[in-house]
Amino acid sequence: MKIKVEETPLYIKVNPKDNVAIVVNTWGLEPGAVFPCGLELIERVPQGHKVALTDIKENDAIIRYGEVIGYAAAFIRKGSWVDESLVKLPSSPDLKELSIASQVPESMPPLEGFTFQGYRNKDGSAGIKNILGITTSVQCVTGVLDFAVKKIKEEILPKYPNVDDVVAINHSYGCGVAINAPLAEIPIRTITNLAKHPNFGDEALVIGLGCEKLSPMRIAPDREERDILSLQDQSGFMSMVQSIMEMAEERLIKLNRRKRETCPVSDLVIGLQCGGSDAFSGVTANPAVGYAADLLVRAGATVLFSEVTEVRDAIHLLTPRAVNEEVGKALIREMEWYDQYLLRGEVDRSANPSPGNKKGGLANVVEKSLGSIAKSGSSPISGVLSPGERADKKGLIFAATPASDFVCGTLQLASGIHLQVFTTGRGTPYGLAMAPVIKVATRNALAEKWEDLIDINAGSIATGEKSIEEAGWEIFHFILDVASGHKKTWTEQWGLKNDLALFNPAPIT
Ligand code: CA
Numbered sequence: 001m002k003i004k005v006e007e008t009p010l011y012i013k014v015n016p017k018d019n020v021a022i023v024v025n026t027w028g029l030e031p032g033a034v035f036p037c038g039l040e041l042i043e044r045v046p047q048g049h050k051v052a053l054t055d056i057k058e059n060d061a062i063i064r065y066g067e068v069i070g071y072a073a074a075f076i077r078k079g080s081w082v083d084e085s086l087v088k089l090p091s092s093p094d095l096k097e098l099s100i101a102s103q104v105p106e107s108m109p110p111l112e113g114f115t116f117q118g119y120r121n122k123d124g125s126a127g128i129k130n131i132l133g134i135t136t137s138v139q140c141v142t143g144v145l146d147f148a149v150k151k152i153k154e155e156i157l158p159k160y161p162n163v164d165d166v167v168a169i170n171h172s173y174g175c176g177v178a179i180n181a182p183l184a185e186i187p188i189r190t191i192t193n194l195a196k197h198p199n200f201g202d203e204a205l206v207i208g209l210g211c212e213k214l215s216p217m218r219i220a221p222d223r224e225e226r227d228i229l230s231l232q233d234q235s236g237f238m239s240m241v242q243s244i245m246e247m248a249e250e251r252l253i254k255l256n257r258r259k260r261e262t263c264p265v266s267d268l269v270i271g272l273q274c275g276g277s278d279a280f281s282g283v284t285a286n287p288a289v290g291y292a293a294d295l296l297v298r299a300g301a302t303v304l305f306s307e308v309t310e311v312r313d314a315i316h317l318l319t320p321r322a323v324n325e326e327v328g329k330a331l332i333r334e335m336e337w338y339d340q341y342l343l344r345g346e347v348d349r350s351a352n353p354s355p356g357n358k359k360g361g362l363a364n365v366v367e368k369s370l371g372s373i374a375k376s377g378s379s380p381i382s383g384v385l386s387p388g389e390r391a392d393k394k395g396l397i398f399a400a401t402p403a404s405d406f407v408c409g410t411l412q413l414a415s416g417i418h419l420q421v422f423t424t425g426r427g428t429p430y431g432l433a434m435a436p437v438i439k440v441a442t443r444n445a446l447a448e449k450w451e452d453l454i455d456i457n458a459g460s461i462a463t464g465e466k467s468i469e470e471a472g473w474e475i476f477h478f479i480l481d482v483a484s485g486h487k488k489t490w491t492e493q494w495g496l497k498n499d500l501a502l503f504n505p506a507p508i509t
Contacts, residue, residue: 009033009041011051012283012462015066020050020082022279022361024462026445042079048279048361048425048443050082062087065282065370067314070363087363089350093316095335100328103320104380111298117260117484118267125198126267128418128483130258131434132166132251133200134244135191137219138174138212141231145170145207148244156249160256166248167433169194171502175212176509183506190388190502192219193414197434198269201258203251207231207244260485266300268483269391271417271435272375273306275405277353278360278425280442282371284471285423285458289440290377291472292421292479293396297379302391304412307403308338309352310372313365317373318398323380330384334400341505352403356426375423387503388414405430406501409437413500419482419489421475429453431496436482436489440475453490 009029011021023029028046045051050064056076061068070087118126136145145168152166173187191214195204206223208216210232220227229247234240272289274281293303305311311318312335322328342348353368362368382395388411391397401411405422409432412420419435422428425442427450440456441447447457456475460466481487490496 009035010463011035013053014064014283017063017066019052019054019056019061019063021053022048022050022283026443040079042077043081045081046361047445050279050361050363052076052078052080052082054078056082064367067317067366067370069367069370082363084358084363087367089364090366092313092349095315095332095339098316098319098328098332100319100332101322101324104323105321105378107380108294108298110300111265111295114265114299114480115262116265116268116480117486118263119201119258120261120263121198122202125416126263127199127201128268128485129164129199129435130162130201130255131164131199132248132255133169133195133197133204133434134166134248135169135195135204135206135220136171136174137191137206137208137214137216139170139172140175140209140212141207142168142170144231144237144240145244148241148248151241152245152248156245156252160252162256162258163252165433166252169434169500171500173502173504174214175209177213177504178507178509179213181506184504186387187502187504187506188214188219190411190414193388193390193416194410194434194500195220196390196416197413198416198418199434201255203255205229205244205247205251264300265296265480266394268296268301268479269304269416269418270296270301270479271304271306271399271409271412271415271420273405273408273412273420274310274372274375274423275430276360276424276426276428277357277362277368277371278442279362279367279371280360280459280462281423281425282367282374284461285425285440285442286371286374287468288458288461288471288475289375289421289423291468292475293375293377294379295472295476296479297377297394297396300394302394302397303377303379304385304391304397304399304415304417305373305376306399306401306408306412307372308334308400309342309349309365310369310403311335311398312338312349313369314373317370318376318381321379321381323382323395327381327384331381331398334384334386334398338400360425385415387411391415402503404501406498407503409498410500411503419479421479423458424454427453429491429496430498431491431494433497437491437496438475438478438482438489439491452494455489
């Protein structure tokens with residue numbers, strides 16, 4: 001399925017200072033291929049991999065995005081393939097030497113006139129889905145709850161067509177854990193905030209066992225006794241199932257009466273993530289998502305970007321954008337915390353990227369990070385959240401999470417995202433039960449191969465058929481259509497739902 005425009009050898013050079021560029025052509029290029037600028041390849045270079053634009057001496061800087069992504073492990077001839085073995089990893093930016101709030105971007109003009117159709121919640125927030133959430137205080141109840149949810153979906157939910165879904169918040173926490181360890185606050189606040197998710201319409205139920213360490217009242221302090229069921233109080237299995245079903249139906253009746261109403265874009269909380277990244281992520285999908293993020297911020301929304309290990313090596317480009325000293329210091333605090341966390345586990349940041357990332361042309365975590373932060377667009381960074389904290393500000397927020405797709409997804413849900421925009425180059429079918437996931441492809445070939453999984457193709461930015469701005473607007477409009485229930489993502493259409501994955505850095509007993 002080669003498209004005509006790809007027959008010409010093409011590369012993408014991001015910044016005038018760069019001495020490497022990535023090959024665009026889907027099948028890579030053979031030695032002898034000549035680019036329009038006259039550069040001739042002296043060996044084969046796969047798609048997304050780097051070609052040397054000049055001779056690079058041993059130990060000289062290899063520059064992409066105008067930044068040093070590494071140092072040459074040997075002499076690299078102009079026109080040759082700069083594969084990962086030739087790129088020596090530079091050290092991370094020193095957290096003590098960072099400039100804070102020194103280049104705060106000027107606020108762009110507000111974007112007026114955009115709204116979505118959402119469900120107004122009692123606490124003033126809005127939801128984009130009308131879901132009955134059933135949360136759990138301990139993993140012990142999962143089997144019973146799953147049995148009950150299956151019956152609810154088959155026997156009761158069809159009577160309430162205005163309710164989108166019934167979702168069990170199953171997790172691996174609650175007992176057999178050092179619940180008073182200082183770091184236990186992360187999984188506990190994650191579970192607590194998941195139960196308060198805006199897509200649940202403030203009707204969440206809580207199922208507990210009765211003898212667990214994490215009490216239902218601790219994770220749902222605002223719930224009344226009638227919202228909580230302890231399985232040890234029930235007489236046998238069928239009584240447990242029956243009780244859950246009855247409590248669910250009471251709430252389904254209420255949820256079914258809700259109607260969508262016009263809500264301002266400022267009610268939206270949008271999460272950004274990348275997974276299965278490749279060398280195109282940073283030049284196609286991520287900048288397009290960054291453009292959409294700027295539009296959302298201009299329209300008053302809250303936008304979260306995350307993935308500490310993928311911003312750590314580009315942190316010197318982020319702290320200057322912090323809106324003030326306090327936000328800049330909070331960014332550095334989250335980086336320091338993660339450095340220590342990795343150190344305790346006796347690994348370093350080279351544990352990221354994955355083998356697939358490397359196959360896609362990413363030499364190391366520095367190159368990956370420079371591409372990853374393009375998702376954050378160009379707005380000032382107005383706040384920082386520790387893992388699992390609920391977003392309480394508008395604008396662009398850094399929500400500290402691991403880069404792991406499922407863990408980042410779970411933590412962003414706890415922070416209250418209505419939906420997640422997910423860029424991918426290698427491809428992943430990842431989805432979430434509580435919120436739609438919009439997939440944005442970095443390459444034409446992936447969008448064509450996975451046409452029933454990819455919602456938006458940003459790959460055509462690489463071939464010049466679409467601009468970053470056009471793709472950004474496309475993503476922005478699609479977000480509002482999905483939020484309004486006018487369009488469905490592929491993950492919603494197929495019902496693709498990954499398990500929640502808690503971030504628990506505390507001991508298990
Ligand atoms: Ca990720």
